[in-house]
Amino acid sequence: MKCRKCGAKASVNMRQHKLALCKEHYLEWVPEQTERFIKKYNMFTRDEKILVAVSGGKDSLSLWDILVRLDYRADGLYLGLGIDGGIGYSHESQRLTEKFAAQNHLKLHIVDIEKEYGQPIPLLSDISHRGHGKPCAVCGLTKRHEMNRIARDLGYDVLATGHNLDDEASVLFGNTLVWEGDFLLRQGPVLPAADGLSRKVKPLCRFYEREMAAYAIARGIEYIYEECPFAAGSTSIYYKELLNQLETTRPGAKLTFYLRFLEARKNGLFQERENRELNLHPCSNCGQLTSAPDLCSFCRMMEKVRLAE
Ligand code: AMP
Numbered sequence: 001m002k003c004r005k006c007g008a009k010a011s012v013n014m015r016q017h018k019l020a021l022c023k024e025h026y027l028e029w030v031p032e033q034t035e036r037f038i039k040k041y042n043m044f045t046r047d048e049k050i051l052v053a054v055s056g057g058k059d060s061l062s063l064w065d066i067l068v069r070l071d072y073r074a075d076g077l078y079l080g081l082g083i084d085g086g087i088g089y090s091h092e093s094q095r096l097t098e099k100f101a102a103q104n105h106l107k108l109h110i111v112d113i114e115k116e117y118g119q120p121i122p123l124l125s126d127i128s129h130r131g132h133g134k135p136c137a138v139c140g141l142t143k144r145h146e147m148n149r150i151a152r153d154l155g156y157d158v159l160a161t162g163h164n165l166d167d168e169a170s171v172l173f174g175n176t177l178v179w180e181g182d183f184l185l186r187q188g189p190v191l192p193a194a195d196g197l198s199r200k201v202k203p204l205c206r207f208y209e210r211e212m213a214a215y216a217i218a219r220g221i222e223y224i225y226e227e228c229p230f231a232a233g234s235t236s237i238y239y240k241e242l243l244n245q246l247e248t249t250r251p252g253a254k255l256t257f258y259l260r261f262l263e264a265r266k267n268g269l270f271q272e273r274e275n276r277e278l279n280l281h282p283c284s285n286c287g288q289l290t291s292a293p294d295l296c297s298f299c300r301m302m303e304k305v306r307l308a309e
């Protein structure tokens with residue numbers, strides 16, 4: 001395989017795009033594509049302040065790296081979840097995130113959930129009896145809530161996460177299997193700002209997971225290889241495997257599934273639902289928008305935790 005741009009030996013072959021590139025041209029191609037997506041979906045401009053949620057994994061560290069290389073004003077946010085799993089998961093991911101920030105002279109905010117709320121994620125999950133023995137539901141809820149809170153409190157215009165195409169296609173697949181209307185209406189590269197919530201963007205949503213791994217490795221970014229120890233056996237991983245099987249026989253199927261969904265929605269697939277008022281109002285405690293009657297799910301969970309103490 002030869003690089004399409006220079007004819008040298010290709011180091012990344014992307015069957016899904018019928019494109020092979022050498023390392024040097026790959027490292028140019030990724031930011032070029034990212035810039036194209038940022039513009040296409042009106043994610044943000046160079047005047048805006050961006051908060052990148054960084055987990056220490058390949059996607060979010062690469063995202064931060066790309067945005068900085070593209071001259072965007074991007075600071076980082078790391079959430080200390082207090083997950084050990086026998087591999088010091090949170091500890092190691094924090095170390096790698098701090099190392100990346102220091103090496104590149106970037107500003108990193110660190111919020112430790114245990115310091116902030118008295119308990120690490122696994123104990124918040126046990127105490128609140130949410131998620132049936134697995135902390136992932138509480139973890140997801142808490143991460144969303146904290147990212148929104150910090151972005152708003154620190155005055156960032158936009159919050160960026162490292163979700164890649166595999167993440168997005170797997171969520172879309174799960175929501176489509178049961179036709180989750182509200183989720184299908186909201187899933188996408190950009191979630192506009194609303195009362196108390198910053199705009200949320202996913203600049204990597206069109207990159208395959210292996211494209212991001214190749215980028216991180218080519219850039220020499222040190223990231224945590226391990227998945228969260230609680231992720232094993234999750235439905236989202238199962239859906240990713242299914243979609244990868246499909247992708248093996250039909251290269252590009254994953255991307256088409258996601259892009260055609262965005263297109264169909266733009267063309268009015270969910271119009272009727274969109275017109276109906278989404279019944280959201282600010283949580284009476286934290287002010288973030290919620291469809292629950294009074295407190296948002298996060299504040300309800302924390303109330304339960306407090307009562308149990
Ligand atoms: P996940 O939900 O683990 O698939 O992560 C999706 C995205 O959420 C990542 O790409 C990051 O942008 C963000 N994220 C996940 N975990 C953390 C964390 N501990 N601190 C900050 N951001 C995170």
Ligand code: FES
Nearest residue numbers: 135136139228230
């Ligand atoms: Fe939150 Fe695994 S339970 S990252």
Ligand code: ZN
Nearest residue numbers: 003006022025
């Ligand atoms: Zn080349």
Ligand code: ZN
Nearest residue numbers: 283286296299
């Ligand atoms: Zn709340």
